[in-house]
Amino acid sequence: MFPFFAAVFLGAFLLFLVQPMMGRFVLPWWGGAPAVWTACLLFFQTALLLGYFYAHLLSKHLPPKRQWVVHLALLVAACIALPPVPVAPVADATDALSPVWAVLAMLSSTIGPPFVMLAASSPLLQRWFALGHPQRSPYRLYALSNAGSLLALLLYPVLIEPWLARVDQAYAWSWLFVGFAFAIVWAGWKLRHASPARETPDVAAEEDAPAAPSLRQRLGWIGWGALGTGLLAASTSALTLDVAAVPFLWIGPLTIYLGSLILTFDHPRWYRRGVFAFLLPVTLLVSLDQRVFASTAPLGQLLITHLAALAVATMICHGEVYRSRPAATHLTAFYLSFAAGGVLGTLLVAVASPAWFNFDVDLPVLWTAVLAGFVLQLTRERDLRLARLLAAGFLAASVLAPLLRPVEEPGLGARLHLLLDLAQQHPLTLACLAVLVVAIDFRLPPGWARQWTRRTTVGLILLVAFSAWHTVGSALRPPPGLVESRRGFFGEVTVTDYPSDDPRAASRFMGHGNTTHGIQLRHPDYRSYPTSYYSEGSGIWRVLSRANQQPGRHIGVIGLGSGTLAAYGMAQDHLTFFEIDPNVVDLAHTRFTYLADTAAEVDVRLGDGRRLLEQEAADTNAPRYDVLVLDAFSSDAVPVHLLTREAFATYLRRLAPDGVLVVNVSNRLVDLRRILEAHAQHFGLTLAHLIHRPEADRWWAFSSEWIALAPQRAALDDRAITSWTGLAAPTELEGVTWTDEFASLWSVLR
Incomplete structure (x- = not known):
């Protein structure tokens, strides 16, 4: 053996x-x-x-x-x-x-x-x-x-x-x-x-060999396999969108997926259907509720709820597959059907969903499908105990989800007050839950001995309908003020209007994941204002407004967004934007006016910024950049290949001798300063840490952190910069080296 x-x-x-x-x-x-x-x-x-x-x-x-x-x-x-x-x-x-x-x-x-x-x-x-x-x-x-x-x-x-x-x-x-x-x-x-x-x-098996699996069995293997891999792909994408697309973060969801396969196929004792029937609505609804508040919820809480939902859902998918396994004679057909489902689930997430939907609805749809598949199985088996536990899970989720939401005032009292407010604002939810309890006849013993009735089936159908309305419906429902939404390989990009009678409040936002890619004030008198991370007083404003600036600058920007940095362009300046997402390029031209209003000459190049700069470096006649800006973040995710030592070597080859490289390090999840400190020491660069905390009444100005690096100290030794920060590197940080071969995200997590 x-x-x-x-x-x-x-x-x-x-x-x-x-x-x-x-x-x-x-x-x-x-x-x-x-x-x-x-x-x-x-x-x-x-x-x-x-x-x-x-x-x-x-x-x-x-x-x-x-x-x-x-x-x-x-x-x-x-x-x-x-x-x-x-x-x-x-x-x-x-x-x-x-x-x-x-x-x-x-x-x-x-x-x-x-x-x-x-x-x-x-x-x-x-x-x-x-x-x-x-x-x-x-x-x-x-x-x-x-x-x-x-x-x-x-x-x-x-x-x-x-x-x-x-x-x-x-x-x-x-x-x-x-x-x-x-x-x-x-x-x-x-x-x-x-x-x-x-x-x-x-094929020459004995006459008493087990019968071939039925079509319903094969469809079940395909369906559960599709849901399992679909959840794996969608969960990994959602997780990496807010941190970084690196193998270390892929491994978490994949480990959970494999762990569920190990447990369910090892022995039936690991898959306790009653336990998972209760946990299924709890984890799914709580995790979906947390996604709504992803921009303010603690990272640890988001990870725990997200991965817990994946663990419960995959245990159910693989547990139900194992329960319907065939005899060893049909083993290869079983694995073939299961693998076909895996391809189908991944294909739906990777190709079909981005083509069919402008919104990211993968997780709500898949989680609801797992619930519907489990309910269908309970209806076939007429298992009243599991139906009651499922309803109990919904009741628990309706209480737990509000209690885990981020609140302005910490404490149990504030959370209980939030729970009461939600009960008043959403009576339909509570009414639906009450109907479920009555329909499923949820009682203490001896009520447990009652038989499955038509009311039980109706209650389960209502349960699935409520879940679909609460999850899929809310995901498909466009937010107020939505102008346009685009979804492609690089994620979902939205443009949203916020009207107001105040000329300085009417605005238009570009969003990507949980990050604002740009804001433009709608009033004609204010639409040229630089906003968000690029507002007056920010680090990039300090560099582009330095006292010794000369006309006719060449400015390169990796990351377009809404094109806000074009507001700093002056006559005779030449701005080159590098943007990999064609949807961002199109929306910046059609929904915002920064690119059209600037006095500078603008060139937008489609593709990965590092690869395009490497191509430029091969052309000895291409002019070098006086300022090169690195601001290519989708949500809070970090494109690791743009921050390696080899990438910075390319940037420095494209930088003028007295030029400045400016990097936006505003990130709530990782501390990018440590990487730039290591690069500054390796290449002998002068470093300035530029922190901006705007006044509260300037709502369009975001708190930001920028780091400016220059081969020559004189490029940063300017009153516009030194009046706000010194040139000494942040000595409390230990530099972390990232290269194309080695890049550890562990070392820079906050």
């Missing part, structure tokens, strides 16, 4: 180790967008499906010994693709869907054959194990394989990513893949001793 255990464990370890490893290669080529990982998940799920399909065909049409020979030959052939070191593709950022297909094409050519062979090995090994040990359940091997996958995910951010360069990781993975091929040889050698009665293909 040990050869099978070793091969299954090592194969799963390699299967999931390669996923964050390839993500480290891919991220910089598409701007570090969170959707890059969703596209990677789509590839991995598709390759997994192909592997399972190959394993299913092999087990149905060849005897076990020949299966081993064919599989080993293909494993050896897959070694030709090693090591998995991708080549940077040419991505067209003007098409919102093209990055998805470009990611798929690049991964297919780089890691496709080895990944498919690894994916096929798990069901094949389980099938061979069932033939050799018919008295043992092969599904425990699936739990073991997921344990190997989990170990890979836990080791990657702790031992592998911090110590091995990306190329070294690829070579080490290749040698382990060769070792896996030897493990298959070992397991196949044990298979040679199988009895002659088991040398025939599965």
Whole structure:
């Protein structure tokens, strides 16, 4: 048995180790967008499906010994693709869907054959194990394989990513893949001793073999598989949107996903349906409520509620799949259907949802679908106890969600007051909950012995309807004042108007995630005002308004937003904006007037700022920038590849000898100052930390932190800057070095 255990464990370890490893290669080529990982998940799920399909065909049409020979030959052939070191593709950022297909094409050519062979090995090994040990359940091997996958995910951010360069990781993975091929040889050698009665293909099974799974069973496997992977992709995207699209943050949701597979497939005792029936509405509704207040809620609370909802939902998805598992004879068909659902769920999140909806509705729709699927299962089984526990969970969520909302005055009294206000403002919610309690006949013993009735079914239907109205309906409902909403590969961008009789209050906002990308005052007398992080008194204002400024400046800006920085352009100035999101470019031109009103000459270039600057650096005739501004943040997320030492080397090559590099480090989640301190020491730059705390009555001016760096001290030794800050680096901070090969987010989390 040990050869099978070793091969299954090592194969799963390699299967999931390669996923964050390839993500480290891919991220910089598409701007570090969170959707890059969703596209990677789509590839991995598709390759997994192909592997399972190959394993299913092999087990149905060849005897076990020949299966081993064919599989080993293909494993050896897959070694030709090693090591998995991708080549940077040419991505067209003007098409919102093209990055998805470009990611798929690049991964297919780089890691496709080895990944498919690894994916096929798990069901094949389980099938061979069932033939050799018919008295043992092969599904425990699936739990073991997921344990190997989990170990890979836990080791990657702790031992592998911090110590091995990306190329070294690829070579080490290749040698382990060769070792896996030897493990298959070992397991196949044990298979040679199988009895002659088991040398025939599965189609020649005995007459008393279990019946083939029904269509409803297969649809159930596909549906639950789709919901599980869809939740994984949507949850990871939501999490990384507010922090950074780095492997360390991908691993959290993926660990929970794998953990649910390990527990549910190990033994039925881990999936207590009553417990999860109660927790399902509690975690889902509380997490959705927290998303509404994501900009002000504590980060730890957001992470806990978000990941708890994912854990409960995936436990239900995988627990229901395991409860309907077939006999070992149909094992490969089971995994094939489950993998098909995985591809479907990821495809919906990565491709279909951005094309169908202008709003990010993935999580509300998926969570409601999990609830509806669970209720459908309860209706079929007529399980009154689970129905009551589900209703109790809704009642608990209606109380817990308001109590966890951020309030201006801390304390239990303020939260209880909020709860009473909500009860008065939303009587329909309480009425619906009351109907549920009556319909489901929620009583203490001896009421527990009552039978399932039509009222129970009606109550469950009302429960699902309430959930859909509360979650999906609110997500699809446009906010007041919405002018336009765009959604693409790089996220959702909204433009919202806030009318007012006060000329300095009527405004238009551009939003991306939880971050304001720009504000423009609507009144003609004030619409040229620089606002938000760029207002008068901010760090960028200090640099662009310094006393020794000269006309005819060349200013480069990575990150367009609404184009607010164009307000600082003067006649003869030339402003070049670098923006990767085509939706942002279009909205800045059509919904805001900063670009049209400026006296400077403006050029907007579509693409990743670092890659475009690298292309410029190859042109010796291209003029250098007097001021280069780095402000490319989607929500509070950090595009890591823009802050590495190699990126700063590119910026300095494009900077004039007396130029200034200005970086917006306003971020509530990570402390970017430490990275810039390390870069300043490495390149010998002068550094100035510019903090702005505007007056309360200037609502359009945001608190901001900027850091200015210059090769020559004289560039920052100006009264416009030194009157507000010294030039000494912040000595209380220990610098943190980020490179293209090593970038640890742990070191800069606040």
